[in-house]
Amino acid sequence: MIAVAGPPADERLFAHAPDVDSLRAIAMMAVLAMHAKLLPFGWAGVWLFFVISGYVVTLSILKRGGDPDQTARLSNFYERRVGRIVPVYYAYLLAGLLLSLWIGRAPDTGVIFSLFGFYQNIAMGLGGGEMQTWPTGHLWSISIEMQFYLVYGIAAHRLSIATTRRMLWIFVLAAPLLRACVSAFATGGDPQATAFAIYSGPTLHFDSFAMGCLLALARLQAPIERLAPPLIRLGFGAMILYLGSYAAVNFLLRERSGVEIVRDIISGILLGEGREIFLYTALGLFSLAILAMTLASHPAIHWLVRNRALQWIGGISYGAYVYHALILETTARLATGQWNAIESTSPLYRIGIMLAALGLTLVVASLSYRYFERPTAKIIGSLFRSNGLSKEPILR
Secondary structure (H helix, E strand, C coil): CCCCCCCCCCCCCCCCCHHHHHHHHHHHHHHHHHHCCCCCCHHHHHHHHHHHHHHHHHHHHHHCCCCCCHHHHHHHHHHHHHHHHHHHHHHHHHHHHHHHHHCCCCCCHHHHHHHHCCCHHHHHHCCCCCCCCCCCHHHHHHHHHHHHHHHHHHHHHHCCHHHHHHHHHHHHHHHHHHHHHHHHHCCCCCHHHHHHHHHHCCCCCHHHHHHHHHHHHHCCCCCHHHHHHHHHHHHHHHHHHHHHHHHHHHHHCCCCCHHHHHCCCCCCCCCCCCHHHHHHHHHHHHHHHHHHHHHCCCHHHHHHHCCHHHHHHHHCHHHHHHHHHHHHHHHHHHHHCCCCCHHHCCHHHHHHHHHHHHHHHHHHHHHHHHHHHHHHHHHHHHHHHHCCCCCCCCCC
């Protein structure tokens, strides 16, 4: 991406935004609540992660766009992505692999390759990709994130801002079409398997990342206070339209009544009548609206995201996301006396398990960030700098 010509319209563009960290915290806790069987639509937090990731990574590229050495900039981009994502992720996988070998239940080679090679989302869409003795089912989203960075990193460092913007718009428009193609191709198959294949498919959710990227680029030309109002209307309008439309579909076409009207709209089997196409677009736009509200300090959300505790949790949310499934399952095992029994407990009991797991997750993630993630990031950064490929630290 070429250097920005002159200062951005929004002088706060490159300043650290701790309120965005709060959104990361909320997204992570929503996923944890879903796995604790308390919030069926908590999976939507992943899409908020996607939009935030696109926004933040684009700012990172723009901030370093003045360096004329294109190779150094591209190297720095991947250094930061690898240094931030890989150490914790690989350490978690290695711990699970060693445990599996120790108890004599080694995972299939294909599972190992998909996890370490960041294509687990593809393997899971085909019915595999998970260790049986170590929670890995939640890691598919990290594979999608790395796949996006692989494509976007190269393109954004080789193309002009205008061309990059056009490419991102192609992602926004093409992803729903790709979801429609997958849905049409899988007609007649197992609905749940098809729904999950679309949910976790490669490139099928690049639109959400692209929305965040486009917001970052838009802030070069306009302040967030001007951008936020139409984005808020668009995001909330898209979500309301989606929810209302498919509630009507469930009532009129599926002949449901009562609470059944809201089934399979944002939880359950997300397939049929095009919902697998439009849901993720609406969710991406809604997440974009939430991000815009946060950046603009909208009073409807500012009271929440300015919370220091949430901001702190957001700072360690990546490690917390990686560790949370293992800690939740272990906590539930200690509380119930058996594995995979959390769904059979009462809602009040699940809340207790979730709160205990959240506390332990934050302790582990905090220690991990301080004693593992930051030191390994410094080591990786020093290796790149010793080769003359990087000048920037990975973590601040």
